[in-house]
Amino acid sequence: MSGISIFLRKAWANEPVVCFSIVIGAVGLSLPCFVPKLWGRYPDKIQTDERSAMTEAARLQALERSGLL
Structure with a gap:
């Protein structure tokens, strides 16, 4: 878990726009699983x-x- 957080911190520091786009995509893909x-x-x-x-x-x-x- 800490490896993932370190990777995400470094990715955010290097390319925040790309990281934000990935987060939006992940939320869009996982939303149907969590919505009733x-x-x-x-x-x-x-x-x-x-x-x-x-x-x-x-x-x-x-x-x-x-x-x-």
Whole structure:
């Protein structure tokens, strides 16, 4: 571990822009591993799904009341 920290310190001293770019890339690659599984579940998508579920339930109720189901 100390070898890695020494390497990173020397890399930062020599080329801070390159080191910063590597850090940004590492964060971008590791972010999906640490973020909860919410991909594709944005608030507007959640509201749309809830609305369509309510519409489908109302349609099913109407079919049951009319005796078609």
